[in-house]
Amino acid sequence: MKLKRNNRYTGRHFSKEFSNETMSENASTFNAKSTIKAEDLDHRFKLNFNIGKYNSTVPLGKAQFSDTDLARERAKNIKWRAIETLDQQLESFEAQITKRGGKVIWAEDSKQALESILEICKEKNCRSVVKSKSMVTEEIHLNAFLTEHNIESVETDLGEYIQQLDGEPPYHIVTPAMHKSKEDVAKLFYEKLHTAPNLTPQQLTLVAREKLREKYPAAEIGVTGANFIIADTGSIAVTENEGNARLSAAFPKTHIVIVGIEKIIPSITDLGLFWPLLATYGTGQKLTVYNTIISGPRQPGEVDGPDSMYVILLDNGRTNILDNPVARESLYCIRCGACLNACPIYKNIGGHAYGTTYSGPIGSVITPHLSGVKDWKHLSNASSLCGNCTEVCAVKINLHELLLENRYEAADAGLTSTAEKIAWKLWKKASLSRKTMNKGNKKIKNWIVNKAFKGWTAHRAELDFSEKTFNQIWAEKNSPPAKEGKCRRHGVVVFGNRKLK
Numbered sequence: 140m141k142l143k144r145n146n147r148y149t150g151r152h153f154s155k156e157f158s159n160e161t162m163s164e165n166a167s168t169f170n171a172k173s174t175i176k177a178e179d180l181d182h183r184f185k186l187n188f189n190i191g192k193y194n195s196t197v198p199l200g201k202a203q204f205s206d207t208d209l210a211r212e213r214a215k216n217i218k219w220r221a222i223e224t225l226d227q228q229l230e231s232f233e234a235q236i237t238k239r240g241g242k243v244i245w246a247e248d249s250k251q252a253l254e255s256i257l258e259i260c261k262e263k264n265c266r267s268v269v270k271s272k273s274m275v276t277e278e279i280h281l282n283a284f285l286t287e288h289n290i291e292s293v294e295t296d297l298g299e300y301i302q303q304l305d306g307e308p309p310y311h312i313v314t315p316a317m318h319k320s321k322e323d324v325a326k327l328f329y330e331k332l333h334t335a336p337n338l339t340p341q342q343l344t345l346v347a348r349e350k351l352r353e354k355y356p357a358a359e360i361g362v363t364g365a366n367f368i369i370a371d372t373g374s375i376a377v378t379e380n381e382g383n384a385r386l387s388a389a390f391p392k393t394h395i396v397i398v399g400i401e402k403i404i405p406s407i408t409d410l411g412l413f414w415p416l417l418a419t420y421g422t423g424q425k426l427t428v429y430n431t432i433i434s435g436p437r438q439p440g441e442v443d444g445p446d447s448m449y450v451i452l453l454d455n456g457r458t459n460i461l462d463n464p465v466a467r468e469s470l471y472c473i474r475c476g477a478c479l480n481a482c483p484i485y486k487n488i489g490g491h492a493y494g495t496t497y498s499g500p501i502g503s504v505i506t507p508h509l510s511g512v513k514d515w516k517h518l519s520n521a522s523s524l525c526g527n528c529t530e531v532c533a534v535k536i537n538l539h540e541l542l543l544e545n546r547y548e549a550a551d552a553g554l555t556s557t558a559e560k561i562a563w564k565l566w567k568k569a570s571l572s573r574k575t576m577n578k579g580n581k582k583i584k585n586w587i588v589n590k591a592f593k594g595w596t597a598h599r600a601e602l603d604f605s606e607k608t609f610n611q612i613w614a615e616k617n618s619p620p621a622k623e624g625k626c627r628r629h630g631v632v633v634f635g636n637r638k639l640k
């Protein structure tokens with residue numbers, strides 16, 4: 140069995156090997172970038188515009204299901220079975236695709252994956268690669284690696300092509316250039332490709348198409364990801380809207396697939412559920428335009444397809460998640476991107492502020508497990524815990540609870556700063572004692588919270604304590620009503636607990 144069991148994670152808790160006193164560099168960068176983006180109204184407008192269009196089409200996709208909730212529940216159950224038997228499913232996939240001439244490579248980490256790709260490139264004398272959209276290739280930084288080795292790597296998905304031209308990573312799992320308006324893209328093409336300024340979206344697409352079509356016949360290797368690995372038939376399934384992944388897989392003589400091991404589904408018949416589900420939650424379509432099942436290289440008698448096909452099954456930290464009984468659920472993710480579109484944090488700070496390959500709620504859940512909790516635990520706090528992500532998840536992952544679990548595990552492993560520990564200790568002590576809570580007046584309490592704990596008010600409105608304590612208000616509301624009458628001693632009228640002259 141090739142699945143790596145990581146020793147760093149034992150039982151419920153993150154490793155305690157890390158020092159915890161300083162905020163990680165990633166956390167400081169995240170805070171700085173998100174502060175800037177949250178105040179950038181132009182950015183917010185573009186994001187809201189694109190997410191608004193998504194929101195208006197999703198109900199049309201949902202209409203194809205007689206019971207959407209049941210469909211999500213079924214998909215979750217299928218993924219549960221696939222992940223619980225991951226080793227057997229992957230071995231079944233390997234056995235089947237090998238029979239049809241495919242070669243399977245097991246990569247424990249990105250280094251192994253990149254080395255394997257380089258080896259294939261050298262063997263095939265490769266000078267240029269055409270690539271379709273794949274988050275896993277972003278995860279292992281494939282483009283930069285190939286460039287270092289003087290191999291041209293061209294993104295052929297339009298959104299990815301735009302991002303590559305701009306020297307930026309994708310902004311979103313599904314919509315890589317979501318933060319750009321059509322005017323931004325026209326300007327970019329004008330600057331980089333010397334087209335006329337102010338081209339329309341149709342004209343821009345035709346320019347990209349013309350440039351990219353030249354690349355397919357010249358490329359020795361095509362690289363794609365996979366939306367699903369199918370265990371029983373030994374196939375991969377690729378979903379896309381532009382046909383570029385199909386060309387990348389079929390045109391060059393060699394096809395390399397790189398895919399995370401969690402993309403497994405047990406049977407080809409499961410696609411009947413997963414394809415419409417992915418389309419609906421990804422883009423609001425009933426079915427994505429091109430859905431391709433590839434079960435090996437070109438077979439005798441077939442007219443097209445590559446001479447050789449390699450499938451790299453990437454772990455890269457996924458077995459850390461598998462080893463964690465609570466976080467394991469996050470491996471059910473089909474990368475539809477719905478949780479990003481629903482997240483109030485993502486909608487304000489955008490994808491790049493996270494500084495990770497996978498952003499939004501799912502990125503915040505899995506990144507600490509994939510890339511190290513010390514450096515990425517702050518992402519678990521990038522949530523209002525509103526639960527909207529869980530509400531929209533195509534496979535019903537309890538995302539907001541997993542974010543809480545990450546926080547719990549980080550705190551339990553002692554990965555919080557001394558200041559935070561002291562603050563929570565004081566808060567707990569005060570909250571458990573009614574006497575302490577009742578001490579001090581409104582003015583003092585306001586000063587302590589708003590001035591002494593400045594971190595609290597850096598991005599929030601000041602807290603304003605009530606004039607009266609809870610005890611006082613309770614006593615007033617619940618004191619037994621006194622009977623109305625005249626006080627003999629003072630000669631005043633008594634009504635309830637109030638004296639009237």
Ligand code: SF4
Pocket residue numbers: 420471472473474475476477478479501531532533534535536538
């Ligand atoms: S966690 Fe759920 S909603 Fe988010 S990308 Fe994955 S499947 Fe989609």
